[in-house]
Amino acid sequence: MEKKIKIIILLLVILVVVGVATHLFLSPSTVESKGSKNVTDMINRSVEIPASVSNVVATSPPMTTVLYMIAPDKLKAVNFQWTDDELKYVPNQYHNYPVVGGWYGSQDGSYEEFIASEPDIVIESIDEGGDGDLSTVKERQDKFGKIPVVAVNDTTNVEKIGESITFMGEVVGAQDKAKELNDFNNKYLNMVHDKSSKLSDSNKKTVYYAQGDDGLQTNPSHSTHGQLIDLVGGKNVADSVSQGNTTTGVQVSMEQVISWNPGKIITSDPEFYSHVYNDSNWGKINAVKNKEVYLSPQSPFKWFDRPVGANMIIGVPWTAKVLYPDDYKDINMKDATKEFYSNFYHIDLSDDEAKQILLDSGLKESNL
Structure with missing residues (x-):
């Protein structure tokens, strides 16, 4: 009897030892949760990051927008506060992201607040080929200390955004969602x-992009802010103003706009849109006479620009429908809106809600 008890005790000891050894040395979850990996960022730096990234912040709105689209549960802070109207299209669980500012137009980033959000990594936007990129990234890395800074190419050009979306998906472990976003784009x-490509110059619609509450700021052709006009084959009437100015707006006069007499007007300013049809000066312009003024949908991000980035992906078919509705009858804008909001803004719209967004933008019901 005593011999049997000793054998049983010995077997139990062996099982415990084997179990502990398995947990310590063979468990893949231990390696994954504690480990790290090296990535080569988009400025050719080798950066050591966690094997599994759970928390991430970005230093500019275009990068934050991509992160919200492909990995909202891993995003830990935003660069600016959503408005109440924008929050209507944001799921409740994402309403309370901390606002940490950033380094873009406003240059109001707070290193302390970024660090307080406890990110695993920080995404830094770079201009492809920009001379100051490496020094800027080094400065960020110095200030963020042990938190890895990963440089990603600028995502403000909707035609070149794909590589950066793919890279960010790989870094944060959202490859499938990144591919889905690129496929839509x-x-x-x-x-x-x-x-x-099949439009002749004589068949191109003339377009004015009205900015500001008076509509008298604009961007010329080849501007990042007016790029969707160029993309879908519109003729930007301000293309002779300040060529090469691709970031800031240009002040123009009412007389200039009247002389250009555009056939279409696009704006991202609700205040301008609310009064343009009642303004006698604007009433001299064909676009106003013919009810061809369009307001970019606003929420949770503007479709046309501000920020310029992945939010403009849904603006591509919208701008096409604005300028050439007869040529794009094969686009069902209501279905495209519902798909985009469900997959990338993480909120499901009813048919009526999607329809209302489009009607409020100025699209005719027959062109949805």
């Missing part, structure tokens, strides 16, 4: 590239 880019 490429679908409509291919469509507008095909149709716009």
Whole structure:
């Protein structure tokens, strides 16, 4: 009997030892949760980051927008506060992101607040080929200390955004969602590239992009802020103003706009849109006479610009429908809106809600 007891005790000891050894040395979850990996960022720096990234922040709105689209549960802070109207299209669980500022137009980033959000990594936007990129990234890394800073190419050009979206998906472990976003973008880019390439100059619609509550700031052709006009084959009437100015707006006069007499007007300013049809000066312009003024949908991000980035992906088919509704009857804008909001803004719209967003932008019901 005593011998049997000793054997049982010995077996139990062996099982315990084997179990502990397995947990300590063979468990893949231990390696994954504690480990790290090296990535080569988009400025050719080798950066050591956690093997599994759970918390991430970005230093500029375009990068934050991509992160919100592909990995909202891993995003830990935003660069600016959403308005109440914008929050109507943001799920409740994402309403209370801390606002940490950033380094872009406003240059109001707070290193302390960034660090307080406890990110695993920080995403820093760079201009492809920019001379100051490496020094800026080094400065960020110095200030953030042990928190890895990963440099990603600028995402403000909707035609070149794909590589950066793919890279960010790989870094944060959201490859499938990144591919889904690129697939959506490429679908409509291919469509507008095909149709716009067949437009003769004489058939191109003339367009004015009205900024500010008086509508008298604009951006010329080849501007990042007016890029969707160029993309879908519109003729920007301000293309002779300050060529090469691709970031800041240009002040123009009412007389200039009247002389250009655009056939279409696009704006991102609700205040301007609310009074343009009642203004006698603007009433002299064909776009106003013919009810061809359009307001970019606003929430949770503007579709046309501000920020310029992945939020403009849904603006590609919208701008195509604004300028050439007869050429894009194969685009069901209501379905495209519902798909984009569900997959990338993480909120499901009813048919009526999607329809109202589009009607409020000035699109005619027959063109949805």
